[in-house]
Amino acid sequence: ETGVTQTPRHLVMGMTNKKSLKCEQHLGHNAMYWYKQSAKKPLELMFVYSLEERVENNSVPSRFSPECPNSSHLFLHLHTLQPEDSALYLCASSLYRADTQYFGPGTRLTVL
Amino acid sequence: GQQVMQIPQYQHVQEGEDFTTYCNSSTTLSNIQWYKQRPGGHPVFLIQLVKSGEVKKQKRLTFQFGEAKKNSSLHITATQTTDVGTYFCAAYSGNTPLVFGKGTRLSVIA
Numbered sequence: 001e002t003g004v005t006q007t008p009r010h011l012v013m014g015m016t017n018k019k020s021l022k023c024e025q026h027l028g029h030n031a032m033y034w035y036k037q038s039a040k041k042p043l044e045l046m047f048v049y050s051l052e053e054r055v056e057n058n059s060v061p062s063r064f065s066p067e068c069p070n071s072s073h074l075f076l077h078l079h080t081l082q083p084e085d086s087a088l089y090l091c092a093s094s095l096y097r098a099d100t101q102y103f104g105p106g107t108r109l110t111v112l
Numbered sequence: 113g114q115q116v117m118q119i120p121q122y123q124h125v126q127e128g129e130d131f132t133t134y135c136n137s138s139t140t141l142s143n144i145q146w147y148k149q150r151p152g153g154h155p156v157f158l159i160q161l162v163k164s165g166e167v168k169k170q171k172r173l174t175f176q177f178g179e180a181k182k183n184s185s186l187h188i189t190a191t192q193t194t195d196v197g198t199y200f201c202a203a204y205s206g207n208t209p210l211v212f213g214k215g216t217r218l219s220v221i222a
Contacts, residue, residue, distance in 0.1 A: 033209075043155070043200065043212040056209055090154055098204045100145060103154040 003027045004104035006091050012110045013081065021076040021107050023091030031094045032074040033101065034066060038087040049074060050097055081111045116203045118213030126221050131188040133216035135201035142204045144177055144184045149215070150197040158186075191220050 004025045013019050025032065034046040048056035049068040063085075065077040074091055088108050092101040117136045125131050135144065143162045147155040159168055161177035161184060168175045174187045184203075188195055198215040205211075 042198070042215045045209060045212075048209050092155075094210075097209060098142065100157045100160060101147075101155075101202075101210060102157070106154050 003102050004091060004093055006089075006104035006107050008107060009105060010108045010110075012112065013078070014112050015081060015083070017081075018077070018079040020078065021089055021091075021109075023074040023076075023104055025072055025074075025091075025093040025102070025104075027093060027095075027102060029093035029095050029102070030071055031097045031099075032068060032071075033092040033094075034074065034076050035090040035092065036087050037090055037106070043090075047076075048097065055097075078109075081109075083111050085109065086111045116201060116211050116213040118201055118216060120216055121214065122217050122219070124219045124221065125191050127193060128190050131191050131195070131218055133186050133199050133201075133218075135184045135186075135203070135213050137182050137203055137205070139205055140181050142181075142206065145202045145204075145210070146175060146184075146186055147200040147202060147212075148197050149200065153197075155200060188218075191218070193220050193222055196220050 007022045031050045033048050036044045036046055045058050046060045047066045052068050063080050067075040088106045090106045091104040094101045119134050143160055145160045146158040148158055149155045159175050164181050165179045166177040172189045176185045198217045200212050200215045202210045202212045
């Protein structure tokens with residue numbers, strides 16, 4: 001499946017680094033999502049963008065900063081992360097907010 | 113906020129045995145969706161149920177939506193090793209984003 005792509009697929013970073021995760025969808029969808037998946041919380045919704053406007057922010061620490069420049073692209077900017085932020089970060093998109101979500105392959109993040 | 117409870121958390125079965133996972137909500141749901149995530153993979157949409165009492169089948173998989181639209185189940189008949197993975201239900205209610213259950217991780221012993 002190539003509808004939703006994510007880069008990089010793997011990322012190792014130190015706590016003082018700044019990095020960005022990128023998501024791109026080629027499905028013509030209007031909503032995009034960031035999820036965090038870890039052993040403790042299998043699918044934790046972080047942010048929702050609908051028509052490029054952030055409509056949901058689930059009490060995510062400010063060290064995670066999303067950006068949605070257009071309906072096809074979504075970024076997650078990372079800075080001064082903690083080791084407990086190590087997880088699989090999944091991007092998803094849907095036509096509208098209530099619709100089926102299509103997930104990207106995820107970025108496996110390790111914070112040292 | 114809305115919560116969707118999914119049980120069991122883990123299930124180990126012998127190949128050929130049946131498997132069922134259940135999803136429950138305290139509120140009436142507009143629809144319920146089921147996803148499967150293979151080990152090392154990402155969640156993939158399986159099906160959506162919308163109508164009260166709806167039953168849908170995909171080969172050996174049977175999906176049900178309760179009459180009160182507060183619960184749902186996924187039943188797999190005669191499991192195979194290809195069924196291994198985590199099954200998530202996800203529900204939409206009103207104007208909230210899709211809410212995922214915690215998933216049921218299925219292991220199949222050959």
